[in-house]
Amino acid sequence: MELEGILQFFENKTILVTGTTGFLAKVFVEKILRVQPNVKRFSLLVRASNNQAATQRFREEVIKKDIFRILRNNLGANLESFIFERVTPISGDISYENFGIKDSILIEEMWKDIDIVLNSAATTNFDERAKLYGWPNTYVYTKALGEMLLEQFHQNLPLAIVRPTMVTSTYKEPFSGWIEGARTIDGVITAFGKGRLKSFLGHPNSILDVIPADMVVNSIIMAMVTHANKSSQIIFHVGSSLRNPMKLPSLSDLISLYFTQNPWIDRNGKSIKVSKLIVFSNIATFQAYMAIRYKLPLKVLWLANLMLCQYYREIRINLNRKVRVVMRMVDLYKPYAFFTALMTLTQKI
Known part of the structure; x- marks a missing residue:
């Protein structure tokens, strides 16, 4: 028309x-x-x-x-x-x-x-x-x-x-x-740019x-x-997946490149450095990573704070906040991050 x-x-x-x-x-x-x-x-x-x-x-x-x-x-x-x-x-x-x-x-x-x-x-x-x-x-x-x-x-x-x-x-x-x-995937992107999201969960063939x-x-x-x-x-x-599909690894590469070249500025006026987003393709590996990378250090900090009058209190709070952000994002997007279907074009004759 x-x-x-x-x-x-x-x-x-x-x-x-x-x-x-x-x-x-x-x-x-x-x-x-x-x-x-x-x-x-x-x-x-x-x-x-x-x-x-x-x-x-x-x-x-x-x-x-x-x-x-x-x-x-x-x-x-x-x-x-x-x-x-x-x-x-x-x-x-x-x-x-x-x-x-x-x-x-x-x-x-x-x-x-x-x-x-x-x-x-x-x-x-x-x-x-x-x-x-x-x-x-x-x-x-x-x-x-x-x-x-x-x-x-x-x-x-x-x-x-x-x-x-x-x-x-x-x-x-x-x-x-x-x-x-x-909005939608923007929450993941901004959390990564702010340094709060270093890992994510999803199928490598998942179409975003x-x-x-x-x-x-x-x-x-x-x-x-x-x-x-x-x-x-x-x-x-x-949607866009029929002609221009973007898979999860592509998003990881793009946002890593973007925030490396255009870093987010924190409230103190300093650039936030990011490393490439780690994407896990199965829940077991992701849970093991989270346990070693975050949950174990959180327990160590908790014990240290008991003995040292909360000396590491702010460090523990910041680390715990990062864990909550990651787990919240994973929980919200898990149903979609493992969805691999592609939109098809149909026509009624």
């Missing part, structure tokens, strides 16, 4: 977005405002005590972010007036019926006016209770439950579910390299399927455009 047709699709449309202050929602809203300023209205759901608080939170946590740099440079002092002519932040929460909105007139207007809904609300809490039901964490468990509910209740409304792999920083739009916080945020948003936009008038349900798997 031509770009002109895609842009025309969003002209004079009213779009409801949930999870407005989240990473992907910011990229989506910025993109539409930048490429299609003739969008009719964004109704943006924000968790807040009232609409005024929602507007303030939107201003602080969305508009002021660097993702709006291009629009800010183009519009200058007119940026906020441009945005608020097209945007209405609404206080609400997706965990309540009608988003917890008490204003019946507003609810009626939303039912009547909204053309497109982007549900981007989520929690990235990796609580482990989901393991009781056979899921690796609550994040994937609740995503699956949400999809099941949508499949059951969407009736004749067009429904497109976009399942991206590990979302990372922007590739091109609105500019390269924008990210907010440490990462995809830039702007590519995910482009996929979401295409899904909206191509399935807007079809009373059906379709699921898109969006």
Whole structure:
């Protein structure tokens, strides 16, 4: 589909977005405002005590972010007036019926006016209770439950579910390299750069399927455009492993090279030196390494502190912190680090 047709699709449309202050929602809203300023209205759901608080939170946590740099440079002092002519932040929460909105007139207007809904609300809490039901964490468990509910209740409304792999920083739009916080594999990378992660666990053939945020948003936009008038349900798997797979050893080499050439600067202004990330392919070897490299020295330090009035207290605290970081990362990513399947391309004929 031509770009002109895609842009025309969003002209004079009213779009409801949930999870407005989240990473992907910011990229989506910025993109539409930048490429299609003739969008009719964004109704943006924000968790807040009232609409005024929602507007303030939107201003602080969305508009002021660097993702709006291009629009800010183009519009200058007119940026906020441009945005608020097209945007209405609404206080609400997706965990309540009608988003917890008490204003019946507003609810009626939303039912009547909204053309497109982007549900981007989520929690990235990796609580482990989901393991009781056979899921690796609550994040994937609740995503699956949400999809099941949508499949059951969407009736004749067009429904497109976009399942991206590990979302990372922007590739091109609105500019390269924008990210907010440490996400998915970024947590591993930053922990390594800070010198807190020296070893990791994973299969050497495990594919780390990462995809830039702007590519995910482009996929979401295409899904909206191509399935807007079809009373059906379709699921898109969006990733990079089909054409550009990156395996775990490649990540180890790349981050080692990067942080050697561009070391992280600590709070004292000193460069943090890193050595190549050690990747273990089985749990037994990893556990033996952790016991010798960390747990044994921790016991020695514990005994030394008893005899020397906590003389090595800070050293033990720092070492123990590194152990907790490694074990937390391994626990979170173990279900994925040993997954070796490759995304395949299928076409319905």
